[in-house]
Amino acid sequence: MAGESRRARILAGLAAPFRGPGRGLFTAGFIIVMVFVVMAIFAPWIAPYGPTERSVPLKLAAEPQPPSWGHPMGTFQLGYDVFSRIVWGSRVVLYVVALSAILSMIIGVPLGLVSGYYGGALDRALSMVMDSIYAFPGIVLAIAVASVLGPSPSNAAISLSVVYVPTFYRMVRGQTLEIRESLYVEAARALGFPDRVTLLGHILPNVAPTTLVVFGLAATDAILTEAGLAFFGLTVSYPQPDWGLDLRMAMKDILNGVWWTTFFPGLAITLLALGFALMGEGFSERYAIRTER
Amino acid sequence: MPAGEILVVEGLKKYFVKGGGFLGGPRRVIKAVDGVSFTLRKGETIGLVGESGSGKTTTGRLVLRLLEPDAGRILFEGVDITHLPESKLRPMRPRMQMIYQDPYWSLNPRKPVGEAIAEPLIVHRLASRSEARERALELLERVGLTPPEDFYWRIPAQLSGGQRQRVVIARAMILKPELLVADEPVSMVDVSMRAEILRLLKDFQREYGLAMIFITHDLSVARLVADRIMVMYLGRIVEAGPAEEVLRDPRHPYTAALITAAPSVRRRRRRRYEIRGEIADPSNIPPGCRFHPRCPRATERCSREEPSLAEAGDGRLVACHNPLPRGWLAKWLEGEGQAPEA
Amino acid sequence: MALLEIRDLRVYYYTLLGAVRAVDGVSLEVERGEWVGVVGESGSGKSTLALAIMRLVPPPGRIAGGSIVFDGVDLTRLSEGEMRRIRGRRIGMVFQDPMASLDPVRRIGDQIGDVFLEHGVASSREEARRLAGEALEMAGLPRDWVDRYPHQLSGGQRQRALIAGAVALKPELLIADEPTTALDVIVQAKIMDLIEELKRELGMTVILITHDISLAAERSTRIAVMYAGKLVEYGPVDAVVEDPLHPYTRGLLESAPDLWGEKRLKGIPGYPPDLRRPPRGCRFHPRCPVAMEKCREEEPPLVRVGDRLVACHRALMRR
Ligand SMILES: Nc1ncnc2c1ncn2[C@@H]1O[C@H](COP(=O)(O)OP(=O)(O)OP(=O)(O)O)[C@@H](O)[C@H]1O
Ligand SMILES: Nc1ncnc2c1ncn2[C@@H]1O[C@H](COP(=O)(O)OP(=O)(O)OP(=O)(O)O)[C@@H](O)[C@H]1O
Ligand code: SF4
Ligand code: SF4
Ligand SMILES: [Mg+2]
Ligand SMILES: [Mg+2]
Numbered sequence: 001m002a003g004e005s006r007r008a009r010i011l012a013g014l015a016a017p018f019r020g021p022g023r024g025l026f027t028a029g030f031i032i033v034m035v036f037v038v039m040a041i042f043a044p045w046i047a048p049y050g051p052t053e054r055s056v057p058l059k060l061a062a063e064p065q066p067p068s069w070g071h072p073m074g075t076f077q078l079g080y081d082v083f084s085r086i087v088w089g090s091r092v093v094l095y096v097v098a099l100s101a102i103l104s105m106i107i108g109v110p111l112g113l114v115s116g117y118y119g120g121a122l123d124r125a126l127s128m129v130m131d132s133i134y135a136f137p138g139i140v141l142a143i144a145v146a147s148v149l150g151p152s153p154s155n156a157a158i159s160l161s162v163v164y165v166p167t168f169y170r171m172v173r174g175q176t177l178e179i180r181e182s183l184y185v186e187a188a189r190a191l192g193f194p195d196r197v198t199l200l201g202h203i204l205p206n207v208a209p210t211t212l213v214v215f216g217l218a219a220t221d222a223i224l225t226e227a228g229l230a231f232f233g234l235t236v237s238y239p240q241p242d243w244g245l246d247l248r249m250a251m252k253d254i255l256n257g258v259w260w261t262t263f264f265p266g267l268a269i270t271l272l273a274l275g276f277a278l279m280g281e282g283f284s285e286r287y288a289i290r291t292e293r
Numbered sequence: 294m295p296a297g298e299i300l301v302v303e304g305l306k307k308y309f310v311k312g313g314g315f316l317g318g319p320r321r322v323i324k325a326v327d328g329v330s331f332t333l334r335k336g337e338t339i340g341l342v343g344e345s346g347s348g349k350t351t352t353g354r355l356v357l358r359l360l361e362p363d364a365g366r367i368l369f370e371g372v373d374i375t376h377l378p379e380s381k382l383r384p385m386r387p388r389m390q391m392i393y394q395d396p397y398w399s400l401n402p403r404k405p406v407g408e409a410i411a412e413p414l415i416v417h418r419l420a421s422r423s424e425a426r427e428r429a430l431e432l433l434e435r436v437g438l439t440p441p442e443d444f445y446w447r448i449p450a451q452l453s454g455g456q457r458q459r460v461v462i463a464r465a466m467i468l469k470p471e472l473l474v475a476d477e478p479v480s481m482v483d484v485s486m487r488a489e490i491l492r493l494l495k496d497f498q499r500e501y502g503l504a505m506i507f508i509t510h511d512l513s514v515a516r517l518v519a520d521r522i523m524v525m526y527l528g529r530i531v532e533a534g535p536a537e538e539v540l541r542d543p544r545h546p547y548t549a550a551l552i553t554a555a556p557s558v559r560r561r562r563r564r565r566y567e568i569r570g571e572i573a574d575p576s577n578i579p580p581g582c583r584f585h586p587r588c589p590r591a592t593e594r595c596s597r598e599e600p601s602l603a604e605a606g607d608g609r610l611v612a613c614h615n616p617l618p619r620g621w622l623a624k625w626l627e628g629e630g631q632a633p634e635a
Numbered sequence: 636m637a638l639l640e641i642r643d644l645r646v647y648y649y650t651l652l653g654a655v656r657a658v659d660g661v662s663l664e665v666e667r668g669e670w671v672g673v674v675g676e677s678g679s680g681k682s683t684l685a686l687a688i689m690r691l692v693p694p695p696g697r698i699a700g701g702s703i704v705f706d707g708v709d710l711t712r713l714s715e716g717e718m719r720r721i722r723g724r725r726i727g728m729v730f731q732d733p734m735a736s737l738d739p740v741r742r743i744g745d746q747i748g749d750v751f752l753e754h755g756v757a758s759s760r761e762e763a764r765r766l767a768g769e770a771l772e773m774a775g776l777p778r779d780w781v782d783r784y785p786h787q788l789s790g791g792q793r794q795r796a797l798i799a800g801a802v803a804l805k806p807e808l809l810i811a812d813e814p815t816t817a818l819d820v821i822v823q824a825k826i827m828d829l830i831e832e833l834k835r836e837l838g839m840t841v842i843l844i845t846h847d848i849s850l851a852a853e854r855s856t857r858i859a860v861m862y863a864g865k866l867v868e869y870g871p872v873d874a875v876v877e878d879p880l881h882p883y884t885r886g887l888l889e890s891a892p893d894l895w896g897e898k899r900l901k902g903i904p905g906y907p908p909d910l911r912r913p914p915r916g917c918r919f920h921p922r923c924p925v926a927m928e929k930c931r932e933e934e935p936p937l938v939r940v941g942d943r944l945v946a947c948h949r950a951l952m953r954r
Contacts, residue, residue: 183398191413192386205403344819483676485890488902513892554824556849559895
């Protein structure tokens with residue numbers, strides 16, 4: 001009985017954001033994000049061409065070709081298919097964004113918990129460091145760190161996580177401070193529970209929903225910052241596909257009246273960011289969580 | 294009942310400091326508990342009564358070392374726990390438990406209540422996970438949440454106030470404690486369900502030989518559960534003694550006021566022993582007897598000299614320079630005359 | 636003629652999950668000069684009843700039927716404008732939540748003064764404040780406390796200020812909804828004294844709402860007992876308290892600890908029902924120790940028995 005009920009509870013928990021208030025927002029965001037995830041996983045089957053495959057006859061490759069039946073989003077210079085590069089590029093983007101959000105969560109959440117729960121000198125020191133990072137403009141910081149680490153998707157993810165650790169830290173610390181004063185935490189102490197049990201069993205579960213909202217916010221922001229890093233060639237190097245990088249390579253086209261080479265990569269960035277934002281928004285509505293931004 | 298002492302408290306004090314810092318407003322020292330001493334025997338129930346803000350909850354939390362005392366001593370089973378570090382205290386905690394007034398916030402809102410009841414056993418390694426679960430189901434049944442399988446996976450939001458308080462009791466009782474501090478356990482529970490919860494506590498008490506500090510602002514509830522009653526006023530005990538005797542023959546003017554003010558179906562339109570005003574601010578305690586600005590029997594000495602809690606015969610302790618005469622209340626309630634003059 | 640005559644009043648809250656039948660077919664009358672105590676557990680519909688008399692039921696609640704005749708006028712038929720002339724002036728109310736009824740950033744005097752301005756009794760803020768000072772004095776607070784803010788008052792003093800506001804225009808009827816729930820017994824007794832004194836001085840009629848049957852019994856002339864949106868018993872206090880006709884009234888009396896009563900306590904098993912799906916038949920039958928087959932099927936009507944009203948099949952058999 002107990003085992004089954006546990007499974008039922010977990011399933012209910014997973015389904016929760018799709019029910020109740022905010023379900024419309026969450027579901028819409030979820031669908032958008034899933035479309036990109038499916039794109040990334042099944043890129044070889046979805047993309048009609050390889051990312052660096054010349055998809056038009058040589059004589060046409062010198063100039064970007066407008067959208068047509070064969071190339072619904074047109075082509076870049078050199079004859080790369082825009083749609084295919086967006087599909088392949090989603091792999092890099094999702095990898096960097098997901099890895100950075102997860103990394104910053106893994107680091108920021110425990111630090112916030114410990115800092116908020118124990119307080120004292122450690123808390124003051126950590127808060128100071130985190131606040132100064134937080135005050136720094138994200139993109140500038142990410143570029144600085146990435147240029148030190150060198151261009152690669154993994155390094156880009158690491159530099160992004162430096163930007164978002166304080167976001168998780170501040171939120172978790174604030175909530176922990178509040179929950180620490182609650183009666184059920186005192187009750188846990190009265191029952192003789194060690195700090196580990198109180199932190200992981202009683203405080204963390206109550207911080208978790210907010211953490212997921214912040215995850216949505218961080219991921220949204222990370223997509224835009226990643227595009228920035230890519231723009232400066234700090235993720236992959238051309239001609240490997242990445243939306244931000246493609247955007248930069250296509251900048252000059254705008255002056256020639258060629259819109260599709262910037263419009264579609266830009267649209268992809270915006271859509272994916274919107275997807276994460278909607279998920280976070282829906283989730284926060286579901287759990288009535290207010291976030292200061 | 295074994296007559297041994299389970300808890301000895303001597304000169305306990307707790308001052309909270311508010312404000313004083315930058316932008317913090319004026320510095321105020323709130324003397325929440327200001328020199329409390331008492332002894333609790335095994336299996337005994339003390340009813341700790343007093344008005345809001347008199348320091349009842351603070352006393353309860355101090356005794357269990359959920360707050361650090363500023364002065365005084367606490368002996369639990371002969372062991373001085375006043376300054377025991379938390380690591381040494383932790384193994385002793387299962388033996389002393391607390392039940393809170395507010396059944397809404399004393400449970401983790403995201404933990405299924407069955408798991409919450411089983412958790413103490415698991416954390417203290419007193420049972421395996423499945424044994425603990427079995428015990429939790431038994432206790433759910435025992436506290437009247439039946440069928441227990443239905444209740445096990447509910448979260449607190451899916452229970453009524455009375456049901457939550459049962460969960461809190463079950464969680465405290467699964468550890469078979471020797472000392473229980475019950476802080477107004479029925480004041481937020483619907484009237485018709487109070488009897489059931491009080492009976493549960495009494496049953497557990499008999500079964501485990503539990504000693505209990507039962508905190509309440511309601512004398513009529515204290516009367517039902519307490520062997521002895523301690524009346525608290527502004528951080529001090531002003532009167533203590535066997536429950537029925539204190540209630541029938543109060544000696545401290547404040548106790549008399551409390552008793553005669555309590556609404557009663559049985560004695561409607563009874564005479565009331567009137568006192569002035571409301572309880573003072575604990576950050577600004579009157580000099581001398583802290584009750585003197587409200588006391589009808591106050592004399593000049595009362596505003597100068599603080600009375601200490603002293604024996605007044607028959608195991609009664611009273612902190613008053615001019616205690617009411619013995620046996621006066623019954624006569625006064627029936628008769629006409631004035632309240633006895635000091 | 637009775638001052639207040641409620642007939643078959645129904646007040647429902649139309650929530651997404653169904654209509655909450657918070658007051659469901661309540662009838663009772665209150666004579667001039669009476670003190671009626673309305674008792675019942677949390678959620679039984681006491682506050683809703685009071686709000687309905689004031690025509691202040693908050694949405695999604697609505698008066699779904701019945702009439703409330705106050706001094707010959709059916710309040711349910713009045714326009715909002717006409718009702719406003721009655722509120723505060725002819726019927727005063729002390730609301731359940733004292734913190735929510737006082738604006739923390741406005742002076743007490745200005746808040747009490749509003750009622751004088753609203754009803755055109757005062758023509759200026761100044762005059763309103765002066766009258767508010769008089770009202771405070773009537774409630775046992777110093778006149779110059781008009782300048783104080785709510786947080787500068789203790790719980791008991793705040794309640795006095797609220798009562799001052801409610802009786803400022805010397806209404807004929809005062810409805811006090813749990814005016815002492817958050818207060819200690821000594822202060823509670825003093826607030827009750829105050830209400831009693833004002834009642835005598837102003838010749839008011841009082842409806843006191845409380846979950847504490849001992850408090851209701853102390854000064855009432857009659858007691859109304861509510862359970863799950865229904866009036867289950869209504870009658871003179873001595874009769875109801877000494878010889879309750881309804882099993883719920885008996886249960887309430889037996890579960891109220893009493894300093895001067897027996898030293899044993901009985902409860903009522905079970906829990907009050909969900910008012911969206913109340914049980915068929917008598918709403919109390921799942922908890923009733925003397926329920927019969929009939930109780931499960933047939934709702935007991937509210938019937939006059941001597942000088943009492945009672946809604947119980949058993950009680951009617953006894954007669
Ligand atoms: N953590 C705290 N910080 C500051 N002041 C506190 C704290 N806890 C209690 N106090 C103050 O100490 C005094 C005594 O409080 P306590 O809660 O012990 O009273 P109580 O007798 O339990 O009252 P109640 O019947 O309202 O529960 C009050 O004035 C209260 O405001
Ligand atoms: N705004 C509302 N929306 C929906 N349901 C409501 C609303 N206000 C009250 N109710 C429901 O109506 C019923 C009666 O509520 P009411 O406040 O009248 O009870 P009460 O007897 O005053 O209780 P209490 O003693 O807790 O004050 C309850 O079941 C309550 O949940
Ligand atoms: S010491 Fe004096 S003031 Fe204090 S309670 Fe006794 S008589 Fe009253
Ligand atoms: S009608 Fe029946 S169930 Fe209802 S109170 Fe009377 S006896 Fe009990
Ligand atoms: Mg308390
Ligand atoms: Mg109410």
